[in-house]
Amino acid sequence: MKSYKVLDQQKFTSGEYAIVPIRMEDRYAIMKWRNEQMYHLRQNEILTKENQDEYFNDVISNLFDQEKPNQILFSFLKGDECIGYGALVHINWVDKNAEISFIMNTSLEEDYFELYWINFLELIEEVAFKELGLHKIFTYAYDLRPLLYSALEKSCFALESELKEHCYFNSKFISVKIHSKMNKNNELRFATESDLNLTFGWVNNVSIRAFSFNKQQISLKDHAFWFLSKIENSNCEYYILKVNGICAGSIRFDIEEKQIAKINYLLDPNFTGKGLGTYLLENGIKFLKENRPEINMVYGYVLKENMASIKIFEKLLFEELEKGSKLKYQKRIK
Structure with a gap:
């Protein structure tokens, strides 16, 4: 397993769940899930194995040794099985904030969507607030998945703003909701x-x-x-x-x-x-x-x-x- 220079701790656990620095072995599963869930992602085309290999080799591999990477990606595990992946992205080291990104195995969404989101948020919050000392973390989500808001609220994220008709999707304009949480000590x-x-x-x-x-x-x-x-x-x-x-x-x-x-x-x-x-x-x-x-x-x-x-x-x-x-x-x- 590779390690991030910016992190003192590499594995974060809560019960049977854990996040670890994103694993090369999970790249094709992640690619599959992203392609299945393009409707809520800022992804414009189907990913191929060639795309994914190139991204892992040319982009992700460079993040591990950086003092202040602009993103930190994790494999989300249940036991040793990867059931999702997530990240702190668009990290602003000056203003001490970052956006949260997370998707799970598409086949698990129907039964475990809220549970896995809540467990991932608990773990990524530990990374952001305790390990990195960030002040604020937030989600930027197309207004398409009501279950997400329930998971965010149960994790004490507050609706910060709604950008009305902010994105063009499936021939219509849709809104974006931003939920955030502060490191309040x-x-x-x-x-x-x-x-x-x-x-x-x-x-x-x-x-x-x-x-x-x-x-x-x-x-x-x-x-x-x-x-x-x-x-x-x-x-x-x-x-x-x-x-x-x-x-x-x-x-x-x-x-x-x-x-x-x-x-x-x-x-x-x-x-x-x-x-x-x-x-x-x-x-x-x-x-x-x-x-x-x-x-x-x-x-x-x-x-x-x-x-x-x-x-x-x-x-x-x-x-x-x-x-x-x-x-x-x-x-x-x-």
């Missing part, structure tokens, strides 16, 4: 007494109170009594989300029984619309599990008008148990 930490005024500002924020069950303004005295009792309570796990060093939200788990916890979370209005709600809930649960491994069930209530939170619970595969003016969502965690 997110961190969860325990809430402390020093967060009293911060959390007081959040609970009385008009935008946050609009989706709270209690609409009344809260006094500093009442909040202080409540907040300090929570962080001192052994049956409460209270975490603060920081984004690039700035406090951006909180999540609290009130442990009602030995193995069950109730969720309450909020985002600072300055940080909404960036996919952080999903990050906060998903990683808050992981942090809870690290600190309280006995918890195996979490649940939360949300007002029916709070569509953003409803989508987050659904995205993270919570089960809806109660309907009405408020909805109850529950999930078993491992």
Whole structure:
């Protein structure tokens, strides 16, 4: 297996999936998949074995020894079998961003499209953010495959823009959708007494109170009594989300029984619309599990008008148990 000079780590794994520097042995399978999927690729003609050999020998082979290649390509493996290939392309080393490209074995799309996309995105994100220190990764996709948007959203990519009727395809103009994700250096930490005024500002924020069950303004005295009792309570796990060093939200788990916890979370209005709600809930649960491994069930209530939170619970595969003016969502965690 060849290695990229720009990467310290060459193989990135998640369970049974991995990406490795693109393998010469996979070139004809990749050619076949590209030819079958030309409808969504920026490819204008059928590739031949001669084309593919020339590209691998003259273009790809030169990328391995470059300090700052304009693209880094990988074979996507399940076990040792290549089931797709993807890349960071159009890498901008000055502005620290890159486009993501990925296709899978065409025969696997019907059953595994979303699953393989999500696993590939997790791996390529590790390359982009942890290995290369890029600030932003994005996809540029013809508006032809709705399943792709679901995979991107579940991986916390946000729709950045839609270029209306941007490309000419099959005798008509079609739109392009661009989804992106930033390297935010997110961190969860325990809430402390020093967060009293911060959390007081959040609970009385008009935008946050609009989706709270209690609409009344809260006094500093009442909040202080409540907040300090929570962080001192052994049956409460209270975490603060920081984004690039700035406090951006909180999540609290009130442990009602030995193995069950109730969720309450909020985002600072300055940080909404960036996919952080999903990050906060998903990683808050992981942090809870690290600190309280006995918890195996979490649940939360949300007002029916709070569509953003409803989508987050659904995205993270919570089960809806109660309907009405408020909805109850529950999930078993491992």
